[in-house]
Amino acid sequence: MSRFAKSPWIIHYDASSCNGCDIEVLACLTPKFDVERLGVVNTGNPKHADIFLVTGAVNEQSAPVIRNIYHQLPEPKVVVAVGACAATGGIFADCYNISGGADSVIPVDVFVPGCAARPEAIIDGVVQALGVLKKKQQEMTALANSLDKVLIQRAQPDDAPEILALQKTAYQSEAEIYGEGSLPAQQQSLAELEADFTRVPDLAQPFGWSGPLPMPVAAGQIVFLKAVVNGKIIGAVRGYQWGEAAFLRRLIVHPYFWRRGIGRRLVTELEQAFPQAKRFEIFTGRESTKSLGHFRKLGYQEFQTAQYSPAVTWVYMQKERQ
Numbered sequence: 001m002s003r004f005a006k007s008p009w010i011i012h013y014d015a016s017s018c019n020g021c022d023i024e025v026l027a028c029l030t031p032k033f034d035v036e037r038l039g040v041v042n043t044g045n046p047k048h049a050d051i052f053l054v055t056g057a058v059n060e061q062s063a064p065v066i067r068n069i070y071h072q073l074p075e076p077k078v079v080v081a082v083g084a085c086a087a088t089g090g091i092f093a094d095c096y097n098i099s100g101g102a103d104s105v106i107p108v109d110v111f112v113p114g115c116a117a118r119p120e121a122i123i124d125g126v127v128q129a130l131g132v133l134k135k136k137q138q139e140m141t142a143l144a145n146s147l148d149k150v151l152i153q154r155a156q157p158d159d160a161p162e163i164l165a166l167q168k169t170a171y172q173s174e175a176e177i178y179g180e181g182s183l184p185a186q187q188q189s190l191a192e193l194e195a196d197f198t199r200v201p202d203l204a205q206p207f208g209w210s211g212p213l214p215m216p217v218a219a220g221q222i223v224f225l226k227a228v229v230n231g232k233i234i235g236a237v238r239g240y241q242w243g244e245a246a247f248l249r250r251l252i253v254h255p256y257f258w259r260r261g262i263g264r265r266l267v268t269e270l271e272q273a274f275p276q277a278k279r280f281e282i283f284t285g286r287e288s289t290k291s292l293g294h295f296r297k298l299g300y301q302e303f304q305t306a307q308y309s310p311a312v313t314w315v316y317m318q319k320e321r322q
């Protein structure tokens with residue numbers, strides 16, 4: 001944690017500011033305040049940043065950019081909304097294309113007041129952000145040290161908001177491959193995810209089926225699992241059985257916990273939840289080489305492909321029960 005406190009790296013994005021707050025952010029770097037002498041680095045690469053500084057209100061053009069930058073910051077990360085516009089939309093809140101402050105698209109940890117926000121207030125916000133960063137880092141370390149205590153449990157509809165947030169985070173690496181919002185999992189709403197507990201999502205239908213399901217899958221046949229450690233959900237998967245086959249869908253694990261066997265445990269437990277199934281099926285995008293390799297290690301083999309969109313081709317994989 002000391003490396004954050006002594007040299008926090010910050011990325012700044014102007015969501016649609018009048019430039020007033022941006023000038024004040026720049027003032028923090030000029031000789032009068034000179035935050036670089038304290039180790040603060042203004043980086044242009046979100047993958048190098050610990051703190052995401054947002055100025056200005058969010059509009060239709062800046063919303064996907066904010067989401068994209070946010071998801072590229074490594075965990076743990078902190079968001080600081082600078083100025084009234086980034087907090088609430090400010091004087092632009094009623095404009096036709098403004099959705100509000102930064103928290104209308106991403107979670108915000110620290111709000112810096114002012115119009116424009118003063119440099120002293122911005123520096124104070126960054127100091128507060130360091131405290132939040134330290135807390136998050138301690139939580140992540142505690143979770144990482146407790147991975148031997150991960151429990152695989154049935155998810156409940158109450159878990160939907162947490163699972164949806166995890167899903168958006170877990171699928172961000174796919175967004176970098178296929179583009180922001182190009183996959184159904186990235187676009188899914190909370191109501192749609194809540195409905196996944198009681199019905200088969202459209203894209204969970206078996207390959208080649210384009211109409212309504214001829215044989216409804218009842219709520220009891222859908223199994224929704226979550227991986228929990230210290231009360232926090234760090235992974236999930238859902239699936240259902242149809243005929244002799246079980247269909248596994250949307251395997252997600254928080255990126256901080258990749259390559260630690262969580263995905264393997266979720267898949268194995270879900271397969272065991274369908275003792276009557278003779279065959280298991282799963283799919284992913286053709287360019288998702290990590291997922292393809294992971295599923296191959298779990299015994300799945302490609303058997304079919306289907307074009308979902310110009311950018312996305314699904315690869316369907318299956319394996320027989322051993």
Ligand code: SF4
Pocket residue numbers: 016017018019020021022055056057082083084085086090091114115116117
């Ligand atoms: S808070 Fe004030 S100074 Fe800052 S971007 Fe909005 S209108 Fe401009």
